[in-house]
Amino acid sequence: MTNLRKALVIGAGIGGLTAAAGLLRQGIGTEVFEARPTPGRLLTGGGFMLWHNAFLSLRRIGLDEAVATDSVRMRFHEFRSDTGRRLARWHLDAPTRECGAPACALRRSTLHRVLTEAVGEHRIRLGARLTGYSQDADGVTAHFADGSTAHGDVLIGADGLRSTVRAVMRRGSEPPPRYAGYTAWQAIARLPGESVVPTGTFFNLWGRGGRRFLYCRLNENEVYWDAITSDRAARTIDTVRQPRGVALARAYRDWPEPIGRIIAATDEEAILPVSIHDRPPGGGWAHGRVVLIGDAAHPMTLNLSQGAGQAIESAVVLTGMLGQATLADLAGVLRAFEAARRARTADMVTTSWRIGTLGLVHGTPLCRLRDLLMYAFFDSVARSQSYSLMLDERLDRGSVLPVARATGSGPGR
Numbered sequence: 001m002t003n004l005r006k007a008l009v010i011g012a013g014i015g016g017l018t019a020a021a022g023l024l025r026q027g028i029g030t031e032v033f034e035a036r037p038t039p040g041r042l043l044t045g046g047g048f049m050l051w052h053n054a055f056l057s058l059r060r061i062g063l064d065e066a067v068a069t070d071s072v073r074m075r076f077h078e079f080r081s082d083t084g085r086r087l088a089r090w091h092l093d094a095p096t097r098e099c100g101a102p103a104c105a106l107r108r109s110t111l112h113r114v115l116t117e118a119v120g121e122h123r124i125r126l127g128a129r130l131t132g133y134s135q136d137a138d139g140v141t142a143h144f145a146d147g148s149t150a151h152g153d154v155l156i157g158a159d160g161l162r163s164t165v166r167a168v169m170r171r172g173s174e175p176p177p178r179y180a181g182y183t184a185w186q187a188i189a190r191l192p193g194e195s196v197v198p199t200g201t202f203f204n205l206w207g208r209g210g211r212r213f214l215y216c217r218l219n220e221n222e223v224y225w226d227a228i229t230s231d232r233a234a235r236t237i238d239t240v241r242q243p244r245g246v247a248l249a250r251a252y253r254d255w256p257e258p259i260g261r262i263i264a265a266t267d268e269e270a271i272l273p274v275s276i277h278d279r280p281p282g283g284g285w286a287h288g289r290v291v292l293i294g295d296a297a298h299p300m301t302l303n304l305s306q307g308a309g310q311a312i313e314s315a316v317v318l319t320g321m322l323g324q325a326t327l328a329d330l331a332g333v334l335r336a337f338e339a340a341r342r343a344r345t346a347d348m349v350t351t352s353w354r355i356g357t358l359g360l361v362h363g364t365p366l367c368r369l370r371d372l373l374m375y376a377f378f379d380s381v382a383r384s385q386s387y388s389l390m391l392d393e394r395l396d397r398g399s400v401l402p403v404a405r406a407t408g409s410g411p412g413r
């Protein structure tokens with residue numbers, strides 16, 4: 001039983017809100033500090049995939065059903081070439097049955113709403129941008145841009161890819177995130193019609209010229225999509241002299257339908273380009289009373305659709321461990337958390353990066369070779385590798401405290 005009384009969570013993204021929900025279930029008083037100023041800003045964002053492992057983790061904090069209720073269950077993950085040829089089709093019903101949890105597509109705002117309700121809006125302080133922290137034997141103090149401070153027993157840095165908590169922990173010596181060489185143009189289109197985009201399939205098209213296109217139905221009216229373009233491909237996408245939608249429609253004009261229809265059905269302001277970054281795997285997420293989770297600790301490219309899934313896993317593992325931690329062994333528990341999570345997240349980062357490099361292939365012969373390899377191996381080898389990574393038994397490590405008490409040295413080093 002823990003004697004931690006107060007946790008400070010920095011960042012009200014998926015990782016921070018999941019951590020806050022998990023801490024509250026452990027009976028630990030929690031406050032979340034978010035730089036963005038309004039709830040509206042917090043709830044923006046497109047759609048995404050949450051795989052089985054994310055739902056298994058959400059179940060541990062009692063939130064899997066609430067998230068699944070407003071999500072679309074995926075039954076197939078389909079890979080195609082830019083000619084529309086099917087290269088592989090993963091059936092997701094069997095793994096859903098076997099592991100007892102679905103893979104779903106959903107709006108980001110759905111997940112945020114469920115997590116926010118679990119935490120309670122009154123525990124989330126908006127417009128609170130962390131600028132630094134200090135810690136000693138009595139606790140940790142967070143410092144905010146408006147001059148205010150907050151004091152707690154433990155501070156969780158869930159402040160994303162360009163984490164301030166991480167920068168302070170590294171005393172400013174951290175290199176910037178690693179750029180992957182491509183951009184994801186993400187949006188939600190208003191496009192009813194089962195015959196245009198069927199419910200329950202996540203389509204993943206791999207094309208020539210450093211282009212990819214992902215899409216899936218989110219509900220009867222909406223389709224989520226991502227156009228992924230290498231820097232070389234993006235040179236021909238002129239969004240300065242023409243609207244983004246027009247430029248992307250031109251870039252994908254020789255691709256099979258419904259891609260043209262999806263882009264045409266999207267509002268210009270809904271299309272948001274995100275340049276894709278990660279960080280090479282590495283340790284150092286825990287220092288005294290302070291710990292990193294989610295993109296602050298292990299940011300990854302989007303290719304496995306696991307960044308949020310891993311943020312959720314880390315949040316649930318960490319808060320399970322904190323529920324058994326005492327003030328005396330807190331620093332050791334945070335180090336044990338890192339040890340429990342490092343290898344699994346490193347594998348995800350590395351695999352996701354490698355998949356992304358396949359998408360940078362430009363010339364037609366190499367792309368055709370890639371298509372052939374995908375046709376030959378994606379229904380067998382790639383699927384089984386992907387599933388053994390996703391449902392790895394290391395997911396369960398950290399739900400107990402294997403080494404923390406043995407290695408614990410008091411906080412505030």
Ligand SMILES: Cc1cc2nc3c(=O)[nH]c(=O)nc-3n(C[C@H](O)[C@H](O)[C@H](O)COP(=O)(O)OP(=O)(O)OC[C@H]3O[C@@H](n4cnc5c(N)ncnc54)[C@H](O)[C@@H]3O)c2cc1C
Pocket residue numbers: 010011012013014015016033034035036047048049050128129130131158159160161162163164165184186226274293294295296300302304305306307308309310311
């Ligand atoms: C195009 C794209 C598609 C993706 N698709 C998927 C997918 O299908 N499935 C999946 O699992 N993952 C996906 N991801 C990855 C996923 O979005 C991230 O891994 C996930 O959002 C990380 O959550 P987080 O809470 O760690 O960080 P974030 O979501 O970045 O949240 C960090 C929060 O901290 C706040 N903050 C930042 N600095 C401060 C500060 N100094 N003080 C206070 N608050 C601060 C920010 O405002 C933000 O609210 C995708 C990513 C991209 C870019």
